[in-house]
Amino acid sequence: DADVTQTPRNRITKTGKRIMLECSQTKGHDRMYWYRQDPGLGLRLIYYSFDVKDINKGEISDGYSVSRQAQAKFSLSLESAIPNQTALYFCATSDWGSGTSGGADRDEQFFGPGTRLTVL
């Protein structure tokens, strides 16, 4: 079974609809992230959470909100979807200090398979 899962994998919706994307992990990691991927722009950070009580905005948080329901679950919501939110969305987890060499925090991120969202 995959360590980081995302649902749904694909979603088509209309402008103005509320959408929730869900992410679950079985890795036991404290840190979780939401990114969006757009062609030629790489991944951009939307929100991140270092533990259940900690939520932080990333570089492109406008139009999005998140909920960290438990250590293993981190949901991303689009309150009123718009076409320029059409993108591939990735959830990721990391465990600070997971590196075993080189000193401090190698901090590998583990990604889910992605959710392709289309807003018409």
Next chain:
Amino acid sequence: GEDVEQSLFLSVREGDSSVINCTYTDSSSTYLYWYKQEPGAGLQLLTYIFSNMDMKQDQRLTVLLNKKDKHLSLRIADTQTGDSAIYFCAEKRRNHGQNFVFGPGTRLSVLP
């Protein structure tokens, strides 16, 4: 600038070496990473290098780091068709709350 930069496309012939280049921005980044994204999948860590190293070799992969120029490269020896993917350079920036900043990705196409 603020962006991590990469060329968007690279094509090589099977069996040749591929070199993917990246320039990053934060000289205090402690780790630099290469992630691989295969079609329809999420990103997977391919390799990484600690900032006090100049080179790291792992089987067919060689990572070179030039801290003075903030330049990172990934060399894949004997490139195979299975290496066709998008390769992302990433740095972990201290002034971004220790978060990752990714480049736009380089799409590597391996021709038979």
